Amino acid sequence: MSNEADNASGDGFVQLTGEEFLRRLASDSPTPGGGTASASAGAAGAALVSMVAGLTVGRKRYEDASDEAADIKEESGLLQEELQDLMDEDSLAFEAVMDAIRMPKDSERDKKARKRALQAATRQATEVPLQVMRCSQRVVRLAGRMAEIGNPNALSDALVAAEMGRAAVRGAACNVQINLSGLGDEEFCGGARQEMQDILDDVEEAWEQIENYRDEL
Numbered sequence: 001m002s003n004e005a006d007n008a009s010g011d012g013f014v015q016l017t018g019e020e021f022l023r024r025l026a027s028d029s030p031t032p033g034g035g036t037a038s039a040s041a042g043a044a045g046a047a048l049v050s051m052v053a054g055l056t057v058g059r060k061r062y063e064d065a066s067d068e069a070a071d072i073k074e075e076s077g078l079l080q081e082e083l084q085d086l087m088d089e090d091s092l093a094f095e096a097v098m099d100a101i102r103m104p105k106d107s108e109r110d111k112k113a114r115k116r117a118l119q120a121a122t123r124q125a126t127e128v129p130l131q132v133m134r135c136s137q138r139v140v141r142l143a144g145r146m147a148e149i150g151n152p153n154a155l156s157d158a159l160v161a162a163e164m165g166r167a168a169v170r171g172a173a174c175n176v177q178i179n180l181s182g183l184g185d186e187e188f189c190g191g192a193r194q195e196m197q198d199i200l201d202d203v204e205e206a207w208e209q210i211e212n213y214r215d216e217l
Helices: 003-008 018-026 034-054 060-101 108-149 152-180 186-216
Strands: none
Touching: 018 034, 034 060, 034 108, 034 152, 060 108, 108 152, 108 186, 152 186
């Protein structure tokens, strides 16, 4: 069964076994691709944040951090769900771009309709990885906080969560950048480029602090 048919039937990538997802990723089909992989990395990072928070909440030894950890667990759970949805949305956005490219261009009217459809689809294909970046930026920040206040027995998991979130941000940025190159809306492109760079800078700043916790392993 094709990827498109699977997605249309409501069976998203997150419902696949790990082995099947990786098989799809390794295939010569363009979807799932790097965008879906980036969202998957962010979702995995969010899941690990939830795990570390869960190992902190309700433990007497970490009583002072329990309320904050509970809040972080709730937020990271929501981020995981959103990033899982974005795994599918990224592939669907790419398919919409391909559909627009395949539109007829025999007449001037056809060409104009095709151009409008392609610009709209490319903009959506840019907005999806931007949202992956936003969510994964937050994953990195939450992971850093759990590294600071969480159960030290799960410190390595908090650091891996930050690594996964950072990889998701950087990977999604590649998709934002390549899609912006095909857009003619300079105002949107300028804003997207600025937001992309702001998120990258923020994540690198957070990462510099988080890396210090390696010394505590």
